Amino acid sequence: MATTRYITTPIYYPNAKPHLGSAYTTTLADVLARFCRSAGYNTFFLTGLDEHGEKLQRAAEAKGIHPKAFVDEMATQYLDAWQTLKINYDFFIRTSEEYHKKGVEKIFMLLYDNGDIYKGTYEGYYCVGCERYFTENELVDGKCPYHDKPVEERKIDAYFFRLSKYREKLLSFYEQNPSFLPPNRKQEIINRLEKLNDLCISRPKSQVWWGVELPFDKEHVSYVWVDALFNYATGIGYGRKDEGFKTFWPPDVHFVGKDILWFHAVIWPALLMSCGFELPKRIACHGFITVKEMKMSKSLGNVVDPVEMVKKYGVDALRYFLVVKMSMLRDSDFSEEALKTVYNEEIASNIGNLINRVVVLLNKTNVETETFTPSQQLADQFNSTLKALKDTLDANDPYAVLENRVKEAVALFATLNIYLSEKEPWKQEEEEKQQTLLNAMEGVLIASTLLYPVLIEGMGSFHRMLKTTPTIETLQSFGGNVEMFGWPKQPRCILYPRVD
Numbered sequence: 001m002a003t004t005r006y007i008t009t010p011i012y013y014p015n016a017k018p019h020l021g022s023a024y025t026t027t028l029a030d031v032l033a034r035f036c037r038s039a040g041y042n043t044f045f046l047t048g049l050d051e052h053g054e055k056l057q058r059a060a061e062a063k064g065i066h067p068k069a070f071v072d073e074m075a076t077q078y079l080d081a082w083q084t085l086k087i088n089y090d091f092f093i094r095t096s097e098e099y100h101k102k103g104v105e106k107i108f109m110l111l112y113d114n115g116d117i118y119k120g121t122y123e124g125y126y127c128v129g130c131e132r133y134f135t136e137n138e139l140v141d142g143k144c145p146y147h148d149k150p151v152e153e154r155k156i157d158a159y160f161f162r163l164s165k166y167r168e169k170l171l172s173f174y175e176q177n178p179s180f181l182p183p184n185r186k187q188e189i190i191n192r193l194e195k196l197n198d199l200c201i202s203r204p205k206s207q208v209w210w211g212v213e214l215p216f217d218k219e220h221v222s223y224v225w226v227d228a229l230f231n232y233a234t235g236i237g238y239g240r241k242d243e244g245f246k247t248f249w250p251p252d253v254h255f256v257g258k259d260i261l262w263f264h265a266v267i268w269p270a271l272l273m274s275c276g277f278e279l280p281k282r283i284a285c286h287g288f289i290t291v292k293e294m295k296m297s298k299s300l301g302n303v304v305d306p307v308e309m310v311k312k313y314g315v316d317a318l319r320y321f322l323v324v325k326m327s328m329l330r331d332s333d334f335s336e337e338a339l340k341t342v343y344n345e346e347i348a349s350n351i352g353n354l355i356n357r358v359v360v361l362l363n364k365t366n367v368e369t370e371t372f373t374p375s376q377q378l379a380d381q382f383n384s385t386l387k388a389l390k391d392t393l394d395a396n397d398p399y400a401v402l403e404n405r406v407k408e409a410v411a412l413f414a415t416l417n418i419y420l421s422e423k424e425p426w427k428q429e430e431e432e433k434q435q436t437l438l439n440a441m442e443g444v445l446i447a448s449t450l451l452y453p454v455l456i457e458g459m460g461s462f463h464r465m466l467k468t469t470p471t472i473e474t475l476q477s478f479g480g481n482v483e484m485f486g487w488p489k490q491p492r493c494i495l496y497p498r499v500d
């Protein structure tokens with residue numbers, strides 16, 4: 001079993017403050033990283049900002065300030081937002097920092113020395129919003145398919161990466177590593193490889209000066225995507241702290257939205273092959289958050305501020321909604337109304353009330369843990385959920401963790417609610433009542449530990465009350481936890497007050 005896990009998010013363009021779409025990718029990655037740490041993996045979680053390129057240069061120009069001053073100001077908004085969302089990253093990379101630029105220059109020399117870079121002329125349709133070229137076929141009514149905005153026809157002197165040379169190698173890599181590509185989007189990528197052109201990897205400085213200069217031609221800067229992709233190497237120390245790179249490379253899971261899958265599924269491994277680096281293990285790709293069926297994006301003007309949502313409903317509500325109620329496999333609609341309902345009905349009621357009920361009942365009852373007889377029925381479900389989660393983490397399967405295992409952990413609370421309603425401990429004789437409460441308490445301990453990576457605030461304060469650290473690694477199978485954890489007497493435990 002590998003003992004390390006290296007998990008990344010895309011690095012965001014800080015031309016605007018983070019919205020719910022960027023919060024979605026980041027939260028999914030954070031939850032997986034927290035699961036890995038909880039299960040005992042030496043985990044590194046990287047996120048950060050993609051600060052170069054024409055989009056940022058133009059945004060700064062529009063404000064009349066230097067791009068560095070602009071991104072510095074925007075970076076604080078991301079740092080603040082991620083703090084509010086309890087994103088526990090190990091390093092926050094910013095591509096305009098010196099260490100990153102040095103690393104990228106080094107990489108460019110590797111690509112150049114390998115003979116994979118040549119000079120030519122590029123003609124194509126450029127979308128500044130995406131920071132990429134489109135072919136005529138990819139345009140929709142002559143416009144960018146993602147931004148629904150006109151593209152610019154451009155012809156430039158540029159350097160190219162011999163991407164087409166890697167077609168066969170990519171196909172055999174996918175074949176030998178069947179879990180690298182997202183299962184529901186694999187065929188689409190393979191089909192697109194039919195026509196693989198070389199990649200334009202530079203911009204003339206006269207047009208874009210805000211970027212990493214090519215070490216072999218100072219009149220050109222790196223295409224922002226090449227600069228950005230290598231954040232995954234410089235972020236763990238490539239070219240600066242080789243220890244980190246040695247420990248964590250290659251990445252175990254790259255989280256990406258479906259619009260940037262091509263870059264991570266095709267361009268990124270080809271660049272790495274050229275450099276002679278080991279390739280990442282998995283790409284976890286998710287659909288878009290939509291509002292009334294339209295992609296949430298700044299250019300469409302329908303963004304939701306995640307920080308506002310946290311202020312109104314709490315961080316757990318937002319994290320739970322993003323992870324449990326949305327599906328990575330397709331686009332999912334968001335509405336504040338739905339968030340509020342989910343908070344009140346699922347978090348406050350099914351989870352919060354249940355914990356409070358158990359605490360209140362226990363406060364009025366003397367239980368002796370030595371006499372505990374675990375319910376077989378509860379034990380079966382709890383143990384299989386725990387085992388499945390551990391196995392899935394061992395298998396490094398982000399989809400199964402986030403799509404299935406998390407929902408199974410939520411279902412444990414539903415089971416405990418049913419268990420209590422059926423047993424009605426308040427009507428039971430003293431001895432039976434003790435057993436019911438011990439079983440309920442054991443269940444709550446396990447379920448709250450399993451959901452801690454999502455419900456970080458509520459489950460965190462619950463475990464602080466118990467004076468324990470909830471980790472999957474230290475969790476025993478059903479029946480073995482009550483004694484270890486102990487149970488301080490509390491008159492009540494209101495973790496999630498209702499919001500009206």
Ligand code: MSP
Pocket residue numbers: 009010011012013020021022024025050228229230231255256257258259260287288289290295296297
């Ligand atoms: N800077 C590049 C990524 C470089 S990674 C080496 C970029 N940045 S971005 O800010 O435009 O988008 C970052 C991520 O946010 C992408 O994964 C994208 O899919 C995601 N999202 C942006 N809007 C989104 C939604 N409405 N819904 C879900 N995710 C979305 O691309």
